[in-house]
Amino acid sequence: MGGRELEYVQDAFEANYIAPIGPQLAEFERRFCELTGFAHCVAVTCGTAAMHLALRHLGVGEGDVVIASTLTFIGSVSSVAFLGAELLFVDADRTSWNMDPELLERAVDQVLSQGKHVAAVIPTDLYGQCADYDRIREICDRHSIPMVVDAAESVGATYKDRPAGRGGRAAVYSFNGNKIITTSGGGILGTDDKELADQARWLSQQARDDAPHYEHSTIGYNYRMSNVAASIGLGQLEVLEQRVARRREIFTWYERTLGGLPGVSFAPEAAYGVHNRWLTVILFDEAVCSVTPEAVRLALEAANIESRPVWKPMHLQPVFRNAPVVGGAVSEELFARGLCLPSGTAMTEADLERVATIIRRCLA
């Protein structure tokens, strides 16, 4: 926590809004609009819910295809399955580890040549680095396909001086406990499209029709963020800039300390933006250093230090075994070679040194 979260929670208690409605919730949405530049922000229980609401508004359903990054977390694409649409995954490029625009172009052509409809494109901002929004958007616009950015991990990052998420029809952010800022669990849907925002807000509160009794003409969800969670978010927003600065310092520390060792490299930062370095990702080239990420992970675990492999690409997940992929080799290689290192902003120099010592020992 940053420091003032409890004060905001106290305000929520004093206002007696211990519910998914209240002044702190409204203020959190207003401040998130300020941060991202979106005209409308709808705060919900998690990023997965925000994506579900966006895709539902776009009419994604059976018979449609949604094209998405394969190198991502399942929350990015599970709502495509909720809605009964098909997924087509696209590989990452080596510049940003995000959706490769050239492969996206091939993917769109592939779907259209089969006479199918692409209902949305979802690029993920992996580990806090924005995808190449302009290039992806240009392909989407040519075919009138809406782009929904999965900015769950990139709060506080920028793309060409624009805040993360800005550039498509909508963007989805996550405040899960592990994210750069958190509301314990939560998410926001940002958009300039008033109709999309209004419908998402309505659907997130059980789609109640305008009547004094409870009247429903469609099925909605119970997705609205709690006013208490939003209060935590108000405190967190105040320290976002510091959090990004510290994550970037941690990345620089690891890179300076370990980057010169044979067979070791780190996740790149694309020239078009500023990475928030939510997680520092290290790569091992086994042919050079004879070390696998799994061996390092186990050595860290033996010292009670948690690390994790890079996301397992969606096209390799058993649950998506029938979904096709365009490309795939880059994300498969990153999964095989990458490890997410402890990157929490509370880490001290001594903590970082402990991690580095174990990695050096593995490499020796």
Ligand SMILES: Cc1ncc(COP(=O)(O)O)c(C=O)c1O
């Ligand atoms: C890339 C990505 N997409 C979507 C999500 C889903 O967010 P949430 O956990 O808030 O549902 C997450 C994080 O958990 C994520 O990392």
